[in-house]
Amino acid sequence: MQRNGPIALVFHSLVVVFMLAPMVVVCLVAFTPENTLTMPWNGLSLRWFEAVFHHADFMSSFGNSVRLALLSATISTVFAVPAALAITRYEFRGREALNALFLSPLIIPHLVLGVAFLRLFSLMGMGGSFGWLVATHAIVVTPYTLRLILASLTSMDRNAENAARTLGAAEWTVFRRITMPLMLPGISGGWLLAFINSFDELTMSIFVTSPSTVTLPVRMYMYASESIDPMMAAVSTLMIALATVTMIILDRLFGLDRLLVGKG
Amino acid sequence: MSAATSAIKPRLLAPLALSGPTTLFFIGLVLLPLLLTVILSFNSYDYTAGIKSDFTFANYLTVLQDEYYLSTFWRTLRLALLTTVITVLIGVPEAYVLSNMRKPWRSIFLLVIIGPLLVSVVVRTFGWSMLLGKNGFVNSALAIVGLDPVQLLYTETAIVIGLVHIMLPFMVIPVWTVLQKLDPTVEAAALTLGASRFTALRRIVFPQAALGILSGSLIVFALSASSFAIPGLLGGRRLKMAATLVYDEFLIELNWPLGATIAIIVLVANLVIMLAYNRLIERQAKRKLG
Numbered sequence: 001m002q003r004n005g006p007i008a009l010v011f012h013s014l015v016v017v018f019m020l021a022p023m024v025v026v027c028l029v030a031f032t033p034e035n036t037l038t039m040p041w042n043g044l045s046l047r048w049f050e051a052v053f054h055h056a057d058f059m060s061s062f063g064n065s066v067r068l069a070l071l072s073a074t075i076s077t078v079f080a081v082p083a084a085l086a087i088t089r090y091e092f093r094g095r096e097a098l099n100a101l102f103l104s105p106l107i108i109p110h111l112v113l114g115v116a117f118l119r120l121f122s123l124m125g126m127g128g129s130f131g132w133l134v135a136t137h138a139i140v141v142t143p144y145t146l147r148l149i150l151a152s153l154t155s156m157d158r159n160a161e162n163a164a165r166t167l168g169a170a171e172w173t174v175f176r177r178i179t180m181p182l183m184l185p186g187i188s189g190g191w192l193l194a195f196i197n198s199f200d201e202l203t204m205s206i207f208v209t210s211p212s213t214v215t216l217p218v219r220m221y222m223y224a225s226e227s228i229d230p231m232m233a234a235v236s237t238l239m240i241a242l243a244t245v246t247m248i249i250l251d252r253l254f255g256l257d258r259l260l261v262g263k264g
Numbered sequence: 265m266s267a268a269t270s271a272i273k274p275r276l277l278a279p280l281a282l283s284g285p286t287t288l289f290f291i292g293l294v295l296l297p298l299l300l301t302v303i304l305s306f307n308s309y310d311y312t313a314g315i316k317s318d319f320t321f322a323n324y325l326t327v328l329q330d331e332y333y334l335s336t337f338w339r340t341l342r343l344a345l346l347t348t349v350i351t352v353l354i355g356v357p358e359a360y361v362l363s364n365m366r367k368p369w370r371s372i373f374l375l376v377i378i379g380p381l382l383v384s385v386v387v388r389t390f391g392w393s394m395l396l397g398k399n400g401f402v403n404s405a406l407a408i409v410g411l412d413p414v415q416l417l418y419t420e421t422a423i424v425i426g427l428v429h430i431m432l433p434f435m436v437i438p439v440w441t442v443l444q445k446l447d448p449t450v451e452a453a454a455l456t457l458g459a460s461r462f463t464a465l466r467r468i469v470f471p472q473a474a475l476g477i478l479s480g481s482l483i484v485f486a487l488s489a490s491s492f493a494i495p496g497l498l499g500g501r502r503l504k505m506a507a508t509l510v511y512d513e514f515l516i517e518l519n520w521p522l523g524a525t526i527a528i529i530v531l532v533a534n535l536v537i538m539l540a541y542n543r544l545i546e547r548q549a550k551r552k553l554g
Contacts, residue, residue: 004364012361015354016376018429022391023383025401029394037394039401079286086282098283101290108294109490109534111507115514115527116297119304139293142286200384203492203507207514220386224393224497233394236387243382247375250382256375 023240030237032230048234058235061219064130065199068215072137073145073194077187079138080145085179088153106143113140114207121208128210136208137198144197145190148259152186153179189254196246298531304524315520323525333509333526340506343420344488347427348481354428355435356477360469362436363443374440378433385430389497392426393417396498418500426494431487435480442476443469475548482541486534506530 004012032038033045052058080102086092087099105113117136121127160182164174202217209218216239224232250256308320327333362374380388395401396416403413416422446469454464492507499505504512506526513523 004361008357008361008364011357012373015358015432016373019377019380019432022388022395022429023380025394026387026391037397079289082282083286086279090279090282092276092279095279098287101294102286104290104294107486107534107538108298109486109507109530111490111492111510112298112301112527112531113294115510115524116301117293118514119300119520119524120293120297123300135293139290142290196382200382202384202386203490206492206511217384217386220384220390221493221496224386224390228393232390236384236390239384239387243379243384247379247382251375256378 026233026236027240029230030233032233035229037228037230037233048230049238051231052234052238055231057214057219058216058223058231061214061216064213065216068130068134068137069195069198071134072141072198073191075134075138076142076145076194077149077191080142080149080190081183081187084146084149084153088150102146103143105140110140110201110204114204117204118207127208128213130213133205133208133213133215136204137201140201140204141194141197144193145187148186148190148193149183150186152183156182185254189250189259192246192250193259301524302528304521305528307521309519309521323522324529326522327525327529336504336509337506337529339420339503340489343423343427343505344485346424347431347488348485350424350428351431351435351484352477352481355432355480356439356473358432359436359439359443359476360465360473362440363446377436380429381433385493386497388429389426389493392422392429393497396422396425417498418503420499420503422498423495423503423505426498427488427491430491430494431484434483434487435477438480438483439473439476442473446472475545478541478545478548482538482545486538490530490534 028039029037030048031044031046032040033043033047034040083098083102087095113136117132118127121132126132156179161174161178164178165171169177200217201215202221205215206218206221209215214222216235220232220235223235247256250259304315305323306319306321308316308318308322310316358377362370362377365373393400397403398413398415398417400417402416406413416425451464451468454468455461459467489505490507491505492511495503495505495508496511499508507530510523510526510530513519513526517523
């Protein structure tokens with residue numbers, strides 16, 4: 001392994017500054033006592049955080065986003081577990097096609113999915129309900145749950161299952177006592193990635209949310225494109241804090257590099 | 265269904281039962297809506313009567329002939345390409361520097377580079393709008409040095425800066441993954457045998473990293489070309505890209521057929537580029553093996 005020379009380290013520092021700059025600025029400005037987006041040179045204030053917690057729209061959107069992410073991640077897991085079992089445990093015609101179909105939301109731009117859902121719901125006359133929003137998010141996050149569950153199923157030692165069968169365990173017992181526990185890291189990792197992706201989803205949601213189901217990213221986008229006051233910075237800071245906590249938890253539990261980078 | 269058939273074909277029934285619900289879910293909520301959108305793109309639109317269920321190529325002709333739409337497509341393509349090139353130029357060396365780091369620093373800085381993926385795109389874009397704004401921090405810094413302020417926000421430069429920031433992790437991740445698998449002793453051997461640092465990079469590291477760079481640029485290009493929040497917040501009302509154009513047609517102009525047409529063009533362009541790229545990657549992989 002080579003050591004990094006001074007030029008490499010200067011380059012690296014610049015990249016790190018570039019990656020962190022927008023988030024650091026957001027966090028600093030959130031503490032400004034002024035009415036405009038300025039650095040808090042003249043003392044710190046928590047007034048804009050207070051304003052966020054008194055802002056009914058932001059609070060209801062936050063609630064929507066949390067409920068939406070919880071429900072869609074769970075539903076997507078319920079769909080992904082049997083699908084992953086079918087794909088890894090059986091040889092059948094159309095297996096590759098099914099796999100491609102289930103992973104397709106990664107390839108289809110969210111913009112296109114948003115438009116397509118909007119058209120479907122308007123034809124069915126059922127746009128704007130929270131249940132349908134959950135269904136669209138479940139579709140969009142299923143590739144994340146499916147990929148991690150597939151990875152845990154393919155890397156699993158099949159001998160443990162075969163041993164249990166040889167010893168006379170019924171199929172259901174094998175699944176419950178051997179397969180399921182070995183899948184759990186993949187399921188929980190996939191669920192968390194699905195939760196994060198649903199929570200942060202903007203481009204598709206902006207087409208399918210109605211005034212009563214607006215999610216936090218959509219609300220923030222609308223707010224940022226209309227008015228610019230430090231409240232936006234305060235909301236953003238809270239989001240960054242939440243993401244940091246999630247990142248630390250994910251890193252402790254799974255190793256963030258393994259979860260985001262994937263194994264090969 | 266008799267017991268006999270299920271006894272004959274349990275190997276077929278089990279996967280069907282397991283994947284059936286998910287398949288139906290995806291047919292109903294991916295394939296059907298896409299089909300409806302394709303149909304919609306062939307319908308005509310009238311500002312008083314709304315969407316007519318007829319069949320016409322008029323939307324495609326409008327989009328492919330009108331100066332406004334063409335220039336937006338051209339900008340989308342240009343900025344996505346530029347973003348991809350810059351992301352390669354920054355992301356590949358950064359992945360290399362990361363893989364050469366020692367134990368605690370490597371994982372810490374990998375977190376710094378890919379961690380922002382967990383922060384909402386809206387938040388990060390908002391940060392850039394503050395940095396690049398008229399009275400933003402970049403201009404304040406220029407003023408301190410004694411330089412004149414520059415218009416950055418609502419320019420293509422701002423869009424590219426924002427895109428590069430969002431896309432960098434998607435380039436670092438695949439390149440880093442490839443470099444991890446690389447045997448470090450080969451590079452060391454090249455250096456021992458008298459190769460210069462640059463030659464070792466060019467002849468040993470770069471060819472092996474090529475696959476990671478290819479798949480990284482594919483993701484970066486595809487995501488940049490269809491990105492919404494960045495052109496929306498950093499491009500202002502004037503500088504549209506494909507995604508913000510579709511948004512306008514659907515939610516402001518209410519001309520859904522035209523919006524659907526642009527969306528379908530984005531989708532088809534995406535799929536074509538992906539397929540072409542996959543071919544390229546496969547050929548590259550074969551050459552490496554053969």
